Amino acid sequence: MTTAASARRSxxxxxxxxFEPHRASLPPVRPYLREFWRRRxxxxxxxxxxxKAANFDSxxxxxxxxxxxxxxxxxxxxLIEVISGGAKRPAGWSSFxxxxxxxxxxxxxxxxxxxxxxxxxxxxxxxxxxxFPRALLPFSSVIxxxxxxxxxxPVYLVMYGLGLVLLPHVPPGQGSTGLVGPTWALxxxxxxxxxxxxxxxxxxxxxxxxxxxxxxxxxxxxxxxRIWLYLSPVLYPVSAMVDKYEKVWPPLGKIMxxxxxxxxxxxxxxxxxxxxxxxxxxxxAGAILWAAFxxxxxxxxxxxxxxxxxxxx
Amino acid sequence: xxxxxxxxxxxxxxxxxxxxSYEANQTLKGAVLxxxxxxxxxxxxxxxxxxVKDVSFDVHNGTVLGIVGANGAGKSTLMRAVAGILPPTEGxxxxxxxxxxxxxxxxxxxxxxxxxxxxxxxxxxxxxxxDEIQDKYDQITEFADLGDFIDLPMRTYSSGMYGRLAFAVSxxxxxxxxxxxxALSAGDAAFKEKSFSKMRELCEQAxxxxxxxxxxxxxxxxxxxxxxxxxxxxxxxxxxEQITEDYLRFLKVGESALTLEDV
Numbered sequence: 001m002t003t004a005a006s007a008r009r010s011x012x013x014x015x016x017x018x019f020e021p022h023r024a025s026l027p028p029v030r031p032y033l034r035e036f037w038r039r040r041x042x043x044x045x046x047x048x049x050x051x052k053a054a055n056f057d058s059x060x061x062x063x064x065x066x067x068x069x070x071x072x073x074x075x076x077x078x079l080i081e082v083i084s085g086g087a088k089r090p091a092g093w094s095s096f097x098x099x100x101x102x103x104x105x106x107x108x109x110x111x112x113x114x115x116x117x118x119x120x121x122x123x124x125x126x127x128x129x130x131x132f133p134r135a136l137l138p139f140s141s142v143i144x145x146x147x148x149x150x151x152x153x154p155v156y157l158v159m160y161g162l163g164l165v166l167l168p169h170v171p172p173g174q175g176s177t178g179l180v181g182p183t184w185a186l187x188x189x190x191x192x193x194x195x196x197x198x199x200x201x202x203x204x205x206x207x208x209x210x211x212x213x214x215x216x217x218x219x220x221x222x223x224x225x226r227i228w229l230y231l232s233p234v235l236y237p238v239s240a241m242v243d244k245y246e247k248v249w250p251p252l253g254k255i256m257x258x259x260x261x262x263x264x265x266x267x268x269x270x271x272x273x274x275x276x277x278x279x280x281x282x283x284x285a286g287a288i289l290w291a292a293f294x295x296x297x298x299x300x301x302x303x304x305x306x307x308x309x310x311x312x313x
Numbered sequence: 314x315x316x317x318x319x320x321x322x323x324x325x326x327x328x329x330x331x332x333x334s335y336e337a338n339q340t341l342k343g344a345v346l347x348x349x350x351x352x353x354x355x356x357x358x359x360x361x362x363x364x365v366k367d368v369s370f371d372v373h374n375g376t377v378l379g380i381v382g383a384n385g386a387g388k389s390t391l392m393r394a395v396a397g398i399l400p401p402t403e404g405x406x407x408x409x410x411x412x413x414x415x416x417x418x419x420x421x422x423x424x425x426x427x428x429x430x431x432x433x434x435x436x437x438x439x440x441x442x443x444d445e446i447q448d449k450y451d452q453i454t455e456f457a458d459l460g461d462f463i464d465l466p467m468r469t470y471s472s473g474m475y476g477r478l479a480f481a482v483s484x485x486x487x488x489x490x491x492x493x494x495x496a497l498s499a500g501d502a503a504f505k506e507k508s509f510s511k512m513r514e515l516c517e518q519a520x521x522x523x524x525x526x527x528x529x530x531x532x533x534x535x536x537x538x539x540x541x542x543x544x545x546x547x548x549x550x551x552x553x554e555q556i557t558e559d560y561l562r563f564l565k566v567g568e569s570a571l572t573l574e575d576v
Contacts, residue, residue: 017397021404041443045437049423049426052426053423132440216340
């Protein structure tokens with residue numbers, strides 16, 4: 001061996017890898033996270049180029065990404081306010097705004113789940129040919145979802161601005177009667193987006209793993225998402241949902257909000273945008289706990305099975 | 314006898330089994346429907362494939378190891394296991410160094426993306442930094458010599474161009490251990506010559522190469538060591554000349570050669 005080669009060899013002394021049988025258990029966590037972090041750019045570029053290949057980076061493509069939840073919001077608004085006669089809430093525009101911010105938020109997580117669900121099966125070629133932390137694939141889907149989420153914010157701000165011109169102003173905390181102007185509470189928004197992304201990543205890992213084992217998961221997922229949407233405080237504010245379910249059984253109101261992984265975070269979104277108040281501590285705590293739980297559980301669920309993926313694809 | 318520290322790859326008592334299902338893909342619906350009636354039908358629809366059976370061998374640094382064998386011998390499975398893609402069912406694989414793979418499917422190329430983007434993705438997945446990739450990029454494009462095609466989507470490539478790009482990417486990853494599975498057949502004669510000299514260059518730097526090929530000429534020309542696998546088992550390890558000769562005789566005579574030789 002030449003001296004150069006032996007020098008190189010010693011440099012790679014630490015790179016000895018041992019592959020041994022495993023049961024459903026985690027690989028060494030620290031090296032895994034290190035490799036994951038080292039390749040974070042890969043997740044970003046994979047997301048960017050996949051979007052490009054699907055033509056979603058064209059102006060028309062991104063218009064659709066915004067228009068879709070917006071039109072959906074309009075449909076739900078019609079359903080709730082017009083057809084079911086939502087006379088209880090006088091400020092139609094305010095409740096439309098509530099539905100829009102709710103749906104934009106919801107779409108971020110739903111997209112993490114639906115794009116993420118196919119991330120592993122779609123990356124099959126990559127998985128069969130290269131060894132890298134597979135958790136980068138659902139992570140890349142989360143980046144895609146986040147990139148699609150950004151353009152919805154200015155759209156919402158325009159609608160919010162229109163509301164400010166048209167609607168009577170009301171003090172914070174009475175968002176159901178009119179429009180509360182912007183308050184400092186909006187500074188919580190980035191924190192909430194972070195929580196949503198973490199929650200979405202956890203869910204993406206869970207559903208992508210399930211898709212490897214059961215290829216029809218994505219079909220079920222579209223129904224799951226639809227029902228989940230109706231059970232979440234997106235179309236109705238938290239208070240209205242709690243009132244409704246408490247009539248059935250008093251504890252049910254809280255269960256329906258806190259038992260839903262997205263219930264608390266959607267509630268907080270409503271707090272800051274519609275009511276103009278700081279997040280209620282209970283809802284915020286619920287949102288943080290759900291995000292942490294889903295990240296850890298989803299991470300364990302995915303990573304402990306990922307070495308099995310190459311066999312299953 | 315060289316010491317263990319000189320080993321690039323050590324495979325010990327390796328078994329790889331996987332369960333295949335006769336159903337194309339398992340579905341959630343199927344799983345729910347089957348809940349009631351577990352035992353019999355389930356057993357029937359699952360078969361355990363023993364792709365690699367009790368294989369052990371060592372590969373020293375700077376070796377070019379050729380792997381020959383009929384279809385279904387477990388060669389590709391073995392390569393994936395060495396690359397860390399498939400986990401062993403039993404036994405142990407120790408790999409000393411950075412592995413670069415050029416497996417049968419080509420690198421994880423997305424046909425909708427340009428060659429340039431695919432190079433970047435391949436390098437990033439292998440763990441290279443962005444600035445390293447900038448350096449590599451020119452070397453790779455020059456080696457693959459695709460001209461303007463490098464900026465066109467890969468769906469416009471011929472299979473030869475595909476193979477050239479895949480080969481160029483994998484040899485420029487600075488691998489300590491390069492795994493090549495049936496990929497050399499794609500290029501034309503000129504590219505083949507170029508790829509051979511590149512591989513010799515890698516060997517001179519004491520890097521290690523594992524080649525799976527059905528082209529026995531390639532094995533004889535390039536390799537310094539060879540193994541022959543049959544139905545998951547390692548039949549014989551030896552010099553490339555000896556192994557290809559035995560393997561050819563086996564192909565002519567059929568299965569009986571195995572038993573005759575063993576007596």
